[in-house]
Amino acid sequence: MQNGSIVCSVSLEEVSGTGSIIKKTQHKNVTLTLGRDEFKELQLFLDLPKKVMHMCIREVVVHKKFMKDGKATIRLPDQRLQLLISNCPPDKLAVFLKTLQTKLEVLREKGFVSQRQRMLSEEPRAFTEISPLTIKDLQLAQTANRGRNEANTLSTTLSSGGVKRKFVPSEGQENLPAESAANKTTISKKQKVCNNISPSKIIVQPVKLNKEQMSVLEAVLRGRNIFFTGSAGTGKSFLLKRIIGALPPHHTYITASTGVAACHIGGTTLHAFAGIGSGKGDLTQCVELASRQQVAQHWRRCHHLIIDEISMVDGDYFEKLEAVARNVRKSDQPFGGIQLIVSGDFLQLPPVAKGSNKARFCFQTSAWHKCIQTTLELKEVHRQSDSHFIKVLQSVRLGLCPSYVTETLMKTSRNKVECNGLLATQLCTHKEDVESINQHKLKGLEGASRTFAATDSEMVYKQSLDKLCPASSTIELKCGAQVLLCKNLDVQRGLVNGARGIVTGFEPGVEGLPIVKFACGLHETIKLARWTFRMGGGLMVTRKQIPLKLAWAISIHKSQGMTLDCVEISLSKVFECGQAYVALSRAKSLEGLRVVGFTGDCVRANTDVLRFYTKLQLIQNSVEPREVKAKHENTVKFW
């Protein structure tokens, strides 16, 4: 499938001159192709079961507010048609629409063939799929647009009929790969109408998957049930976001073991998706719960299930889910035929223990070995760039504490970690410590406080929202409070999830929104943000709240998955394998890290996990070429 084609659902609407809908037909799983006719003009080709439609494109209005959800509308006013696209992989949709808009802009600049020329032509009808978008196309569209703005200015003063511009193409014609067009370019929200496209506003972001990550993406697109692992900061969650963009939204469910981790990838918890409560009931009870109409509907619709931070998923629960999936979907295939895309690092935090019993890891279940066909490992660390620090972290991950690890980490206790006047975030092993540090620091500040209460769309889901949503139901703030942004507000400007700042004041008026000075230098009024979650029954539930959290301290469990600029860690009360590693690996650099209470005892790795990972390593060492069939027909691949 090229950049000029998408597979999606289309609702085709014929509209009257006044805009009302005359006829509407729905088509699932159809191919929409962008191409050129015999005159090199743009055509949309819709391959329907009973007929094929060719739509000439000269005028187009594109609505892409919900592109992230795989939805967009293409209006063809001159043909009184509109196509409501849904269930399209968001990245593919982005490339498709961008190609359409840019190619049309270029064509408009060259000029269309007249109706007379068309009628007199003896060319046979033709349709060829559009060539990929090139840098040259983007430049042409940019120049055309700039020229049009100039022409508009001229025509108002000189009343000239039209101004023809010359374009001098740059050297070479570089193809933009699908991936880059989809993910490297973002277009200003206001660019909805093709006529108004302004490529000068296109921001090129250098976010490219590396070779390891590409291999994972390819395996996913080949339909493999995959587990990909790798140490902290190797870009597992980053890659998941790209995988999500490449899969059809209707059939893809995004989950993680915890609410915070789920929020990083725009999903929900695995528990909320599964709808079987804690999963402690017997199989019959769990199947009954999952067979409730709305829950079962999701189980049946799910073709691809994404699970991040798998290390914290209880093995018994995973095994139960596998059986439930087969039952509800009435399929004997592993996990009822759902493609599993599982990510995480078992050397980070384990599942929460049940009383005195240690919980099993997922890989210790038969369901795991039945389902997972491919295991891949990401090795390149992106979060840290200092090779010595990376080496220290790798040792801690494996539960090793040679003298250079102790020396390096002990030395950080002398660091005065502060960024732009902000104190370091304190990572604590225990929730109670977090709460008491934050409240103590807040009380210590002078001046009146303001409390912001969340508005939940369904009050009965308050408890679930408290677990899922990074913003709490109430937050008390004061001038001088140290806070952390818990939502991406403007990635380009650095207002990202995890960005830290200090409250410097409140807007006047009833709402009294907080004003925050961020470590990156920005000074912003923080408006209410909205989070929407899909509950087990399929109900969409929303919380509106100020996207801030007190950030003098956070728990290590909540920090799993985060990247932090400056962090202070107290390791004297470590109680879990992987806990010290999770905490330490949040830091981007040794300079931004201060460790107190460090002893060799803090460094602990689970022996079962080590054995599991060692088995994979042994395979790596003994096998050439680098892909092998392992036990249970699983493919294990290393780089």
Ligand SMILES: Nc1ncnc2c1ncn2[C@@H]1O[C@H](COP(=O)(O)OP(=O)(O)OP(=O)(O)O)[C@@H](O)[C@H]1O
């Ligand atoms: N290919 C890449 N190029 C550049 N930066 C990348 C790439 N992949 C990931 N990153 C960056 O590396 C950082 C860590 O990525 P991410 O949080 O996805 O790691 P992770 O493996 O999920 O870590 P953890 O195990 O702690 O959850 C992020 O800032 C991310 O943007």
Ligand SMILES: [Mg+2]
């Ligand atoms: Mg992650």
